[in-house]
Amino acid sequence: MTEQPLPHGTTSGTPTSSAAGTRLDPWLGAYADRTHGMRSSEIRALFAVASRPEVVSLAGGMPFLDGLPLEVLSDVASRVVAQRGLQALQYGSGQGDETLREQILDVMALEGITAHPDDIVVTTGSQQALDLVTRVFINPGDVVVAEAPSYVGALGVFRAYQADVVHVEIDAHGLVPEALETTLAGLAAAGRRVKFLYTVPNFHNPAGVSLSLERRPRILEIAQRYGVLVLEDNPYGLLGFDREPWPALRSYDEDGVIYLGSFSKTFAPGYRVGWAVAPHAVREKLVLASESAILCPSNASQIAISTYLSTCDWRGQIKAYREMYRERRDAMIAALGEHLPDATWNVPDGGFYTWVRLPDGLDARDMLPRAITARVAYVSGTAFYYDGSGGDHMRLSFCYPTPERIREGVRRLAGVVDGERELVELFGTAPSAPGDAVQAPSPDVF
Amino acid sequence: MTEQPLPHGTTSGTPTSSAAGTRLDPWLGAYADRTHGMRSSEIRALFAVASRPEVVSLAGGMPFLDGLPLEVLSDVASRVVAQRGLQALQYGSGQGDETLREQILDVMALEGITAHPDDIVVTTGSQQALDLVTRVFINPGDVVVAEAPSYVGALGVFRAYQADVVHVEIDAHGLVPEALETTLAGLAAAGRRVKFLYTVPNFHNPAGVSLSLERRPRILEIAQRYGVLVLEDNPYGLLGFDREPWPALRSYDEDGVIYLGSFSKTFAPGYRVGWAVAPHAVREKLVLASESAILCPSNASQIAISTYLSTCDWRGQIKAYREMYRERRDAMIAALGEHLPDATWNVPDGGFYTWVRLPDGLDARDMLPRAITARVAYVSGTAFYYDGSGGDHMRLSFCYPTPERIREGVRRLAGVVDGERELVELFGTAPSAPGDAVQAPSPDVF
Numbered sequence: 001m002t003e004q005p006l007p008h009g010t011t012s013g014t015p016t017s018s019a020a021g022t023r024l025d026p027w028l029g030a031y032a033d034r035t036h037g038m039r040s041s042e043i044r045a046l047f048a049v050a051s052r053p054e055v056v057s058l059a060g061g062m063p064f065l066d067g068l069p070l071e072v073l074s075d076v077a078s079r080v081v082a083q084r085g086l087q088a089l090q091y092g093s094g095q096g097d098e099t100l101r102e103q104i105l106d107v108m109a110l111e112g113i114t115a116h117p118d119d120i121v122v123t124t125g126s127q128q129a130l131d132l133v134t135r136v137f138i139n140p141g142d143v144v145v146a147e148a149p150s151y152v153g154a155l156g157v158f159r160a161y162q163a164d165v166v167h168v169e170i171d172a173h174g175l176v177p178e179a180l181e182t183t184l185a186g187l188a189a190a191g192r193r194v195k196f197l198y199t200v201p202n203f204h205n206p207a208g209v210s211l212s213l214e215r216r217p218r219i220l221e222i223a224q225r226y227g228v229l230v231l232e233d234n235p236y237g238l239l240g241f242d243r244e245p246w247p248a249l250r251s252y253d254e255d256g257v258i259y260l261g262s263f264s265k266t267f268a269p270g271y272r273v274g275w276a277v278a279p280h281a282v283r284e285k286l287v288l289a290s291e292s293a294i295l296c297p298s299n300a301s302q303i304a305i306s307t308y309l310s311t312c313d314w315r316g317q318i319k320a321y322r323e324m325y326r327e328r329r330d331a332m333i334a335a336l337g338e339h340l341p342d343a344t345w346n347v348p349d350g351g352f353y354t355w356v357r358l359p360d361g362l363d364a365r366d367m368l369p370r371a372i373t374a375r376v377a378y379v380s381g382t383a384f385y386y387d388g389s390g391g392d393h394m395r396l397s398f399c400y401p402t403p404e405r406i407r408e409g410v411r412r413l414a415g416v417v418d419g420e421r422e423l424v425e426l427f428g429t430a431p432s433a434p435g436d437a438v439q440a441p442s443p444d445v446f
Numbered sequence: 447m448t449e450q451p452l453p454h455g456t457t458s459g460t461p462t463s464s465a466a467g468t469r470l471d472p473w474l475g476a477y478a479d480r481t482h483g484m485r486s487s488e489i490r491a492l493f494a495v496a497s498r499p500e501v502v503s504l505a506g507g508m509p510f511l512d513g514l515p516l517e518v519l520s521d522v523a524s525r526v527v528a529q530r531g532l533q534a535l536q537y538g539s540g541q542g543d544e545t546l547r548e549q550i551l552d553v554m555a556l557e558g559i560t561a562h563p564d565d566i567v568v569t570t571g572s573q574q575a576l577d578l579v580t581r582v583f584i585n586p587g588d589v590v591v592a593e594a595p596s597y598v599g600a601l602g603v604f605r606a607y608q609a610d611v612v613h614v615e616i617d618a619h620g621l622v623p624e625a626l627e628t629t630l631a632g633l634a635a636a637g638r639r640v641k642f643l644y645t646v647p648n649f650h651n652p653a654g655v656s657l658s659l660e661r662r663p664r665i666l667e668i669a670q671r672y673g674v675l676v677l678e679d680n681p682y683g684l685l686g687f688d689r690e691p692w693p694a695l696r697s698y699d700e701d702g703v704i705y706l707g708s709f710s711k712t713f714a715p716g717y718r719v720g721w722a723v724a725p726h727a728v729r730e731k732l733v734l735a736s737e738s739a740i741l742c743p744s745n746a747s748q749i750a751i752s753t754y755l756s757t758c759d760w761r762g763q764i765k766a767y768r769e770m771y772r773e774r775r776d777a778m779i780a781a782l783g784e785h786l787p788d789a790t791w792n793v794p795d796g797g798f799y800t801w802v803r804l805p806d807g808l809d810a811r812d813m814l815p816r817a818i819t820a821r822v823a824y825v826s827g828t829a830f831y832y833d834g835s836g837g838d839h840m841r842l843s844f845c846y847p848t849p850e851r852i853r854e855g856v857r858r859l860a861g862v863v864d865g866e867r868e869l870v871e872l873f874g875t876a877p878s879a880p881g882d883a884v885q886a887p888s889p890d891v892f
Contacts, residue, residue: 024727025725025726025727025728026701026702026725026727027583027675027725027727027728028727030583030641030675031582031583031731032581032582032583032584032585032588032607033585034581035581035582035583035731035735038582038731038734038735038738039734062536062537063536065531065532065535065536066532068531068535070527070528070531070532071528073527073531073535074524074525074527074528074531075524076527077523077524077526077527077746078520078521078523078524079520080523081516081519081520081522081523082516082517082520085511085514085516085519085520086511086512086516087716088716089511089514089519089714089715089716089717090508090509090511090714090715090716091508091710091715091716092716124570124718124740124743124744125740125741127738127739127740127741128739128740131738131739131740135478135480135481135606136477136478136481136484137473137476137477137478137481138478139478139479142478153738153741156737156738157738157739160581160735160738161478195476229473229476255472256472264537268535268536269535269536269537270533270534270535270536270537270538270744270745270746271535271744271746271747272570272740272741272742272743272744272746272747279471279472279473280471281470281471281472281473281474282471282473285477285481285484288484288485289481289484289606291602292484292573292577292599292602292603292606293573293574293577293603293739294570294571294573294574294577294718295571295573295599295718296718297570297718298570298716298717298718298744298747299716300523300716300717300718300746300747300750301717301718301744301746301747304746
């Protein structure tokens with residue numbers, strides 16, 4: 001940057017101007033240290049293009065809402081204001097609406113969780129719960145242990161609080177217990193302070209795998225032995241295609257697990273309602289942190305969700321989602337087999353995502369501009385690693401486009417891969433650009 | 447605390463347990479440094495009692511919503527889902543809905559602000575905007591300059607980010623320019639890093655005063671000269687009783703002011719919609735910070751507000767609020783004159799609050815339990831100072847109770863003051879308990 005510093009306060013001789021800024025940003029010198037880690041995604045400009053209708057986006061994590069009964073939900077919204085308006089339009093409790101917290105117990109019972117409404121903190125989407133937990137636990141330099149790869153939006157939060165993320169290997173059965181043990185032992189030997197293990201145990205974002213039933217108690221035993229809290233992030237747990245939900249980690253351990261849930265994937269994200277379940281003392285801290293951050297979650301949103309849960313067939317809606325997403329998963333897997341036989345991928349049995357390993361020599365981040373030009377979008381694997389590795393993978397989501405569009409998108413992607421491979425064969429593999437690793441999560445790529 | 451430490455991870459011999467906890471809180475040793483500053487308000491238990499219907503609460507900042515046209519708003523809510531459901535129920539932009547941002551320009555035009563929709567960041571209430579600005583600018587130990595007294599919820603955010611707050615004197619015309627200059631000069635001489643000046647220029651919470659027109663450019667000139675950003679928090683600016691709104695500080699200075707607005711007091715808080723207007727580069731940081739914190743604000747809430755603004759008489763609603771709150775202000779002032787002639791107070795010409803100085807020797811915090819027993823609640827002045835001073839004042843809000851209830855509340859308060867004075871005359875003034883100063887803001891006391 002050769003920009004001349006032009007501090008905002010230049011009219012006086014005061015030597016200790018707080019903000020040594022530039023013409024482009026008069027406050028550049030005034031930001032907190034954490035702010036320098038906030039980077040706009042390099043792919044954001046590309047995604048602005050990708051949101052055009054002619055582009056098939058296999059990038060986003062938006063649920064497909066066209067199947068929702070809008071007439072019924074319109075009636076719900078109307079009743080929320082007509083019958084409970086003075087509450088819905090007013091400030092509410094920092095911890096969240098008590099009736100909704102009771103109903104959340106019913107939802108979590110499907111995964112074997114028993115809790116008390118007092119254990120629950122309602123948040124502005126589970127992203128806010130991630131932010132609050134990190135705020136409450138992380139000093140700069142503290143270690144968070146997380147799967148390799150991990151949800152981009154969680155990595156962004158950890159970065160915002162200047163955590164150090166150490167990734168642990170996963171395989172087809174989820175987090176590998178031996179790898180977790182080795183990592184925690186190494187960190188303990190190095191005197192590093194591990195604050196929590198972040199894990200998405202069901203239908204992992206982006207890897208699509210689930211932590212096996214056999215491994216669940218083992219992972220908890222290891223975490224407990226090393227005094228490490230487990231942060232269980234579970235937006236997709238009810239969206240299995242071929243089986244009932246497995247017991248949540250929280251169902252095995254009340255004191256050692258913070259559980260995060262969300263209505264964004266099982267109902268609708270537009271209300272921004274998620275929640276955390278935490279041990280009693282931690283829950284109190286989360287409520288205080290949330291009151292500082294937003295005073296209270298939206299009563300209008302909470303009562304809309306609460307009314308939906310009490311008057312609509314929410315279990316039937318989840319069943320409908322599961323069938324729709326299974327059909328799309330099938331379309332994705334069939335198209336990959338037909339068009340990208342040189343790549344490898346897993347066959348997820350729930351959730352929104354397939355994790356695809358590219359043929360040798362190809363880099364998903366380098367290839368992305370070409371893909372956008374060919375009117376197909378995905379998220380490069382580099383988004384899901386704290387150090388920007390993962391360029392040999394891409395995440396393909398099958399949640400939003402129709403089966404027909406998924407097939408068309410994968411067909412286009414095959415053309416992109418072929419073109420990129422020719423380039424690599426001609427010129428060799430270019431070293432990937434250095435790590436523009438963790439970016440702020442964007443609504444395009446959660 | 448004599449609690450025996452019983453770390454969560456006690457089953458192994460691992461010596462470096464990350465969480466040296468207690469039986470009451472197994473994770474006590476794992477919290478971040480900032481978390482130790484998060485304290486539950488000592489008065490929260492009292493307020494749980496205060497929310498009972500037999501208690502007249504002059505404590506809360508809840509707007510009185512009974513005058514809202516619920517039938518009309520019910521229809522608005524219904525149309526939001528029926529006509530725009532696929533957008534309202536979906537994720538949205540991290541910066542906020544573009545149509546709403548355009549409409550916010552119309553609202554701000556009433557205070558002389560000209561801006562572009564791109565300058566606006568929609569937030570989950572303006573409390574989230576406070577949190578984001580503090581997150582972007584404050585390192586632990588940085589100085590925030592703020593009025594003495596200041597909004598309790600802002601002080602809570604500054605505490606959460608480990609800022610050091612330096613208070614500056616205000617008088618009947620708001621922030622005193624000479625005092626600001628002296629403070630900034632002293633801080634500069636001491637080499638302290640001042641990140642911003644936090645001010646509520648209109649119908650101040652809790653002091654009820656407004657920054658005079660004559661002082662507005664002077665305050666900005668001083669801030670600019672010292673290179674200090676101004677954070678203008680303006681939830682009440684449109685709620686003047688006897689005059690049109692004065693020009694916002696932002697209307698004088700685009701690059702040196704971050705402006706915070708809210709629909710919570712001029713319409714309804716239940717949707718949790720506020721906003722920030724910031725210089726371009728700062729706005730980009732705020733969007734990244736917000737995406738990390740919540741991904742995006744609620745589309746359902748934003749579209750409800752947007753539809754309200756485009757189809758309802760929102761200017762007429764503000765006019766109705768102004769008249770209602772003026773009537774309540776009048777009831778409050780008349781009752782104070784009748785029942786508490788030994789106290790002193792200002793006569794606010796807008797907003798929600800009167801700032802009352804108690805007769806000599808009385809302490810508002812010490813007196814509060816007696817007040818609750820007498821079925822009247824207020825907020826002790828100590829909540830509005832970073833160091834817990836201010837016990838000689840209390841904040842009385844006239845926004846929520848009816849004029850009749852206000853009169854009854856002040857009558858009860860007079861009995862409490864009389865009783866307390868007898869006690870002080872008998873036993874002398876007790877030294878006030880040491881500063882449980884800044885607490886997390888609670889929905890009871892904003």
